[in-house]
Amino acid sequence: MTPRTTAVGGLATEVHPPRGGGPFPAVLIRTPYDRRQHRPEARGWARRGFAAVLQDVRGRCASPGRWQPYRNEEADGAATVRWIRRQPWSDGRVLAAGGSYAAHCALVLALEAPGGARPDAVLAAVPALGAAETAREPSGVERLLSRAGWWAAHGDRPDSDESALDKALAADPALLTHLPLTGLPERLGRSMPSWAGLWRHHDRGHLLARAARAGVPLLAVGGHHDHFTEDTAALWRAWGGPSARLLLGPWGHGLLSAPGPDARPAHRVGLGDLYARWARRALAGELTPGRNGALALGGADLWLPAGTGGEPRLQPTRLLHGSHFTADPGRPVRSDDLDVPTDKPPDRCLLVTAPLPRPLDVVGPVHVGLRATAHTPSADWFARLVALTPQGTAERLAVGVVRRGEPAGRETEFTIVLGTLARRLAAGTRLRLEIAGHHFPAHARNPHTGDDPMNAARLVASRREVDPVSVKLRLDVLPARPTPTDPAEEILR
Known part of the structure; x- marks a missing residue:
């Protein structure tokens, strides 16, 4: 049916109703990325019996007002839910849905809106939980490239230019090396008052606490x-x-449109049908209580029940080089390059395992424990795990970082958590472990002076020592071949 365009609280809104007389359950998608881009998704919901409501958030695209990321979504979303429930085509039930920032809109609505304005279920894909979570790692280290790209494309403007950062980097490849980093808007040639404010957010965990x-x-x-x-x-x-359900596949931020190198045919899930089937059961109160879900095992054609975990196992490593190295912000280890230079003084500590004698199913967090020394009062310690395949390719598996502040020259013992893996590693694979002081441009360079990396005007090199005997690479490994499950079965139970 023809979509109906209206304004709710002044915000540009359109409704895609199903065929028939209704009333219908509604799916609300509030987005800063132009509601018109979601029309194919809305038509998919309508074909499945849901009235899809698309809305441009305040200050974006066709909605008037000032665009303040992460500021107005609870109040504007609540007003929209109340409006939906008053419409003759609505049966009163509302699913708040979305991906990335739109998932933030849905979650804020479910967790912070007054009771009568809350949705009846939430579908959150690749959720941006808040400004602090998007800007920093759990350790506090700044995510530079992804945030610069997002703010250049969408920040402090009513429209979007997805290629804004790429064009700026083409004109000035050293764009992200100029100091201070809070001066990026001037180098991009436009006003972005919210950019500097982003880095003042340290309140990670706000929505998780409410969850x-x-x-x-x-x-x-x-x-x-x-x-x-x-x-x-x-x-x-x-x-x-x-009830809470989880679906994690071998995908990037675009989900099925961005499959990883470990994606297999079994991981091509029909998300539209699965979402609609889950939504019907969720809105009808037919899901069993508790947490369930499915976790793809990358590199293998199967899914596991969410919550599956392996047994901790140490992987012996041997030092290749760099037990003494220099973390120099002038030539930082690159996040976008897996090559290791051999014709220069070491810029990282490099260790490697023996080839795996048999396939290894790694499911769970990766930890690296070590004893190390930095000769500066502030130091970031990055650990990057790379798979060296029998075919001769290198693939990044995981990255983790901690920020340490000890007296210069004091040896200390600590652990770096590299996130969670769900991956089958082929026999013959070797694991390369890199321990470095930078991971640029994905992350801002630590100036090693104790100054805030986003406001620093001076960078100094940091001498490092790693005790290679102390390095402990721990993987969680499944002790036996796993029993597969069906993702739809886990999501819909």
């Missing part, structure tokens, strides 16, 4: 190669509603 008191069903969907993977799983674990 424990959630009162509606949740479906959380993410990808193992997405930068919000850990937040997606944490949301599922924290959710206190009547």
Whole structure:
């Protein structure tokens, strides 16, 4: 049917109703990325019997007002839910849905809106939980490239230019090296007042704390190669509603449109049908209580029940070089390059395992323990795990970082958590472990002076020492061949 365009609270809104007289359950998608881009998705919901409501958030695209990321979504979303429930085509039930920032809109609505304005279920895909979660790692280290790209494309403007950062980098390849990093808007040639404010957010965990008191069903969907993977799983674990479901596949931020190198045919899930089937059961109160879900095993054609975990196992490593190295911000280890230079002084500590004698199913968090020394008062310690395949290719598996502040020259013992893997590693694969002081441009360079990396005007090199005997690479490994499951069965139970 023809969509109906209206304004709700002044915000540009359109309704895609199903055929028939109704009334219907509604799906609300509030987005800063132009509601018109979601029309194919809305038509898909309508074909499945849902009235899809698309809305541009305040200050974006066709909606008037000032665009303030993460500021107005609870109040505007609540007004829209109340409006939906008053419409003759509505049966009163509302699913709040969306991906990335739109998932944030849905979650804020479910967790912070007044009771009568809350949705009856939430579908959050690759959720951006909040400004602090998107800007920083759990350790506090700044995510530079992804945030610069997002703010250049969408920040402080009513429209979007997805290629804004790429064009700026083409004109100035050293764009992200100029200091201070809070001066990026001037180098992009436009005003972005919210950019500097982003880095003042340190309040990670706000929505997760509220999730424990959630009162509606949740479906959380993410990808193992997405930068919000850990937040997606944490949301599922924290959710206190009547049911929580998790779907994690070998995908990037675009889910099925961004498959990882470990994706297999069994991981091509029909998300539209699965979402609609889950929504019907969630809105009808037919899901069994508790947490269930499915976890893809990358590199293998199967799915596992969410919550599957392996047994901790140490993987012996031997030092290749760099037990003494220099973390120099002038030539940082690159996040976009897996080559290791051999014609220069070491810029990282490099260790490697023996080839795996048999396939290894790794399911769970990766930890690296070590004793190390930095000769500066502040130091970031990155650990990057790379798979060296029998075919001669290198693939990044996981990255983790901690920020340490000890007296210069003091040896200390600590652990770096590299996130969670769900991956079958082929026999003959070797694991390369890199321990470095930078991972640029994905992350801002630590100036090593104790100054805030986003405001620093001076960078100094940091001498490092790693005790290679102390390095412990721990993987969680399944002790036997896993029993597969069906993702639809786990999501819909």
